Amino acid sequence: MFKKRFVSLVLLFVIAASFSACGKSASKDPLIGEWTNDKDTLEFKAYGTYSSYYYWMGGGQWSRAEDSEDKVEILNNLLGKERHRVTITDGELVLTQQYTDNEGEEKDTSMVYRFHKKKYSK
Secondary structure, three states: OHHHHHHHHHHHHHHHHHHHHHOOOHHHOOOOEEEEOOOOEEEEOOOOEEEOOOOOOOOEEEEEOOOOOOEEEEEEOOOEEEEEEEEEEOOEEEEEEEEEOOOOOEEEEEEEEEEEEOOOOO
16 A cells, blocks of 8 residues: 555656656747748747748747847847847737847847738638
């Protein structure tokens, strides 16, 4: 009786630990998917790449900023690394480019990109 209960508790602990180790799945990130505006279609993929043909010249790598969940870092071979503040509201994505001033504070630039979640027809 005791042995069965002990094995059950250990099994339960292992299952709980595996779920907590999984963390936040990239595929659950609301940024994943296709976003569009009148000039470009921007697609963020769960495995860390993106495609864009107008603003970021073909695409590259992207990731959430390590220090802030509402920031994304976009890496492009031609343009280098850019940091953007991300706002998603009612199917609209707003990327606001940021820079670091002389005092080390992040500030918004005037570069703001607006996209809408691409809808698929069946």
